[in-house]
Amino acid sequence: MTIYGAESGIAIVSARVRDFRSLANIEVELCDFTVLIGANNAGKTSFLDALFAAIGVGRKSLDADDVRLAIGESAPPKTREVLIDVMLRPIGADGKILDAYPAGSFWTNLWGATGIATDDSLNEFTPIRTTLKWSEIRGEYVLERRFLREWRPFDDWAAAATQDRLVTAAQLEPLALHYMDAKRDLDEDLRKPGSFWRRLTEDLGLSVPEIEEMEKTLSGINEQIVSKSAILKHLKQSLAGLQTVVASDSGTVDVAPVARKLRDLSKGVDVSFQTAGAQPFPLARHGMGTRSLAALLVFRAYASWRYKQATDGGDSVHSVLALEEPESHLHPQAQRSLFAHIKQVTGQRIVSTHSPYFAGQAPLQDLRLFFKANGDSSVTKLDTSSLNKDDIRKLQDTVIETRGDILFSRGVVLFEGQTEEQGLPIYAGRYWGKTVHELGFCFVRVNGTDYFPFIWMAKALRIPWYIFSDGEPMPVAHLTTALRKAGEPEPDKCPNVVVIPGDMGLEKYLLSEGYQAEIEQAIDEIEGKSKHLDDYMKSMQGQKKKGGKTRDYTVADGRELAALDYLEGNKTSAARPLAVIISSLEDPKRRFPRKVEELFEAISKAHGLTAVKDPA
Incomplete structure (x- = not known):
């Protein structure tokens, strides 16, 4: 039985994708920490992109290049639609799937009756369908999201009936999938608007009097620096010419070598890293392995802080991390230790990897193999139900962890x-x-x-x-x-x-x-x-x-x-x-x-x- 994280009270248990890039028709069962493996171009990244397009924070725009091309086609027919379905189930305090959402829960209040369906056994679930289709009126591909009324067997899943009303942004917002691709770099994130670092540091959690006192101190530091720097005084005098050119009335020019506002400090922040016996260096001078790992650790801090803020305010949030190749630029031992760091990230995690050192630490039931057959991607999981405990132990110890x-x-x-x-x-x-x-x-x-x-x-x-x-x-x-x-x-x-x-x-x-x-x-x-x-x-x-x-x-x-x-x-x-x-x-x-x-x-x-x- 799959055990999920119990923090949010829900989990994505299954995802289906049709006609998205090489994903002609697949279903992926998701666990708390799903590890995607397979050769290059087998469809792992496409699957993560499909999930991000459906429920991701800052969702990507899609176009004709994302619609699957059949063999011999130069362009997809306008009638071909991309479908991405996700099923969510309620999770109990023990991490097991519940038959029904608890009465009056955050999620039942958020989604209402239209967002909660029942199967033939009266088990409750939340199915969301994202559709990418051609709009003749707009002359472009458009995305729409609706709750499903049912979750059909895989052989007939595309024909499932949808609700009439679209899913609103407010209904989707607490279901937050964050995508970190293989090009992540904390040094770049420090200065990029919307990065996890900037989101986390925009509000430092200080009171108004504390902010006013610190900004007063910052102004004093600026005045002191300018008064003691001949160069800055010279620049200030030269820039005073702005008054006579652009100002019709009197004006002043000031030079602030240090940010005056506390909210602006994070824009110019620097992070240094020091190994034992060495001098500290800013991250910009470290290798990509260190910067990539630092970006991941910042996300871990962001996810845990966001969850704390939501629960403290009486709300809930289900954070999902879609992570591409976390092992990039790291040596083998670092790749091994990385698994434990990602396991500490709050929420559900879906990770693609090419590293045997990383994948070798995942339980057998958490692995999903992507492979190509006749140009289309397929997915399989390891069904260990026919194995005894000794067989499973041998598989984990003898095969997965050592080879x-x-x-x-x-x-x-x-x-x-x-x-x-x-x-x-x-x-x-x-x-x-x-x-x-x-x-x-x-x-x-x-x-x-x-x-x-x-x-x-x-x-x-x-x-x-x-x-x-x-x-x-x-x-x-x-x-x-x-x-x-x-x-x-x-x-x-x-x-x-x-x-x-x-x-x-x-x-x-x-x-x-x-x-x-x-x-x-x-x-x-x-x-x-x-x-x-x-x-x-x-x-x-x-x-x-x-x-x-x-x-x-x-x-x-x-x-x-x-x-x-x-x-x-x-x-x-x-x-x-x-x-x-x-x-x-x-x-x-x-x-x-x-x-x-x-x-x-x-x-x-x-x-x-x-x-x-x-x-x-």
């Missing part, structure tokens, strides 16, 4: 061992002529053979996934169990799953493919001397292996056994140089072990990739 980059990947390749972790990205780079990062893929080592959390997450977020598995009985049995649990067929029936044959791990498989010479070359590079395997065989002959078995390298295949033992004992150091050697062979047929190439062929087919002709 949040998966959320933004083009595809995920899963495997169990260190050899694959070190070697597969090398083979992939040679095969496609680009690094896995350039291709947008995540190559991920799972914890042992616990594939299920990763498969479930990838499927839930519609991220293509692939598995490269060892062929020993135990790993194959674990893989089969994970696939079944995820609703997938057996490994040999999954085209995106490649299993090494013959009861072998990757090291043994490479030997079976005839890479003994390349393995010995890698060993020599690692140890820094020629024919090191001979020394290894002499020193380790007769020694016990990890399972207690005695090593015997005098048998017919003793050299292969010694090479296998070396690789298994030096996985982290041997996998990378061995992959480089094999993938650089002159013979193109031997550059990629067959099962590795089978994996890459499956990925290429699904993503339209082509292997380079001569990757060596």
Whole structure:
């Protein structure tokens, strides 16, 4: 069950958008702190803009560029209308959705009977529709807002009936959505009319006698500065010429180096920031990361102060922060700490991000993935209702918090061992002529053979996934169990799953493919001397292996056994140089072990990739 902030007594629980930019027809369930993720141009910013156009403070004007273009259209037809619906529900003191608004509440008095609808179960809610449509009379697109009479199922939501009267500005004002885009900058906000800083500092909360006393002091400071500055006195005398040119009667000219009125002080205010052991610098001389974060903290102060002022006056306000890419210009650790700062902002928060460090701290149920399909944006959420508590814990701890980059990947390749972790990205780079990062893929080592959390997450977020598995009985049995649990067929029936044959791990498989010479070359590079395997065989002959078995390298295949033992004992150091050697062979047929190439062929087919002709 979603728990919302209880401060205002309401929450936006759902938003629907039709024909707005790339948003052809979407519905987004909103929680108290909703995190929007997805690739660039997937529709996250468009969704925030749509909400701002509907209920934002200082609402943006919209025009034909905001109306969705279908494939092949150069301009939208005048009959196409943009629809943006939001549903609000009453929230109790425990943060849970109520069946009805409390009698005599601020919101029932504000919206009245026309602003409160009921569903078939007599649950009360407030639906508001914003429509952007072409006006033949005015010759431009116009916005109008009306309460809805109903909230239809998503398949038929656009046909919902509206109230006759428009929503007034007074009815919308306490529902305050504030939009902070990625270009926020406190240094600029200090001087920009209408910024959160200026709104917060316009009225400093001082009494009239206090203001008069301080302004008298300011006048005295001005007089003192002018009287002691030869330059200012000279300027004052020169400007006195205004009297003879523009004034028909006597007039005076004064110079005020300091603002005379207290209300004007905020216009010239400066904020300095000092790190430990350094001198203070004004924000203008700090980087964009510091200035962007400072702007966000000022909004936090503004939202909490505005809420306090409203409640002290017996009113209410539901503040909503729509925030674009809060991680901009911040280093990874700062991105992690930022999550807690935003969580402290009063009201509801809707945040878009490209940061795995930020998104990785969000609970699974708060994530919304935006993705493009045939030019239009779609949205999905993680439905964890079929998972048990242990599954959810693994997803949060193993996937989200440690490999949040998966959320933004083009595809995920899963495997169990260190050899694959070190070697597969090398083979992939040679095969496609680009690094896995350039291709947008995540190559991920799972914890042992616990594939299920990763498969479930990838499927839930519609991220293509692939598995490269060892062929020993135990790993194959674990893989089969994970696939079944995820609703997938057996490994040999999954085209995106490649299993090494013959009861072998990757090291043994490479030997079976005839890479003994390349393995010995890698060993020599690692140890820094020629024919090191001979020394290894002499020193380790007769020694016990990890399972207690005695090593015997005098048998017919003793050299292969010694090479296998070396690789298994030096996985982290041997996998990378061995992959480089094999993938650089002159013979193109031997550059990629067959099962590795089978994996890459499956990925290429699904993503339209082509292997380079001569990757060596």
